[in-house]
Amino acid sequence: MDRFLWGGTGVLTAILFAAREPVRRAFFLLDGADLLIHEAGHPIFGLLGNQWLTAAGGTILQLLMPLAFWRDFRRRDQPRSALVCLAWVGQNFLHIGRYAADARAQDLPLVGGGVHDWTYLLETVGLLTHDIGVGMTFDLIGCALIAYSVASLIRPGPAEITPRTTASS
Secondary structure, three states, X not given: OHHHHHHHHHHHHHHHHHOHHHHHHXXXXXXXXXXXXXXXXXXXXXXXXXXXXXXXXXXXXXXXXXXXXXXXXXXXXXXXXXXXXXXXXXXXXXXXXHHHHOXXXXXXXXOOOOOOHHHHHHHHOOOHHHHHHHHHHHHHHHHHHHHHHHHHHHOOOHHHHOOOOOOOO
């Protein structure tokens, strides 16, 4: 069973990573909610009075929100719902990856104009010249989370692997 899960996760991660642009677009129904959550994160984390956390706050809340749902479903012993939320976290990593990889080019339109979050974040930690690599790392994490969620949802359960035997009289 574990070989199926981890092997399936590895293969699916590679497939999703190779096709990450169409995968990003496949989650279009969540985009509006994710953007709203992202934008809300800036003023929420801005309350802490730290410019770096204010800039990172959008990304942080964008990941924390689906993680909170994931945790709640796990706590309530609803593993399938938790896995869907984990895929949502992965989807967010894919969008964060595209945003981070755009830090130098700044081709993506910004909702409020102003400074590109990831330009500022990567520049302050000395990684701006590595924006594409950082973005690809986020993409890989996102693909792996989605792949793990899908593999976990479709993997055969114990009843499907072990044939049931009936005692004969």
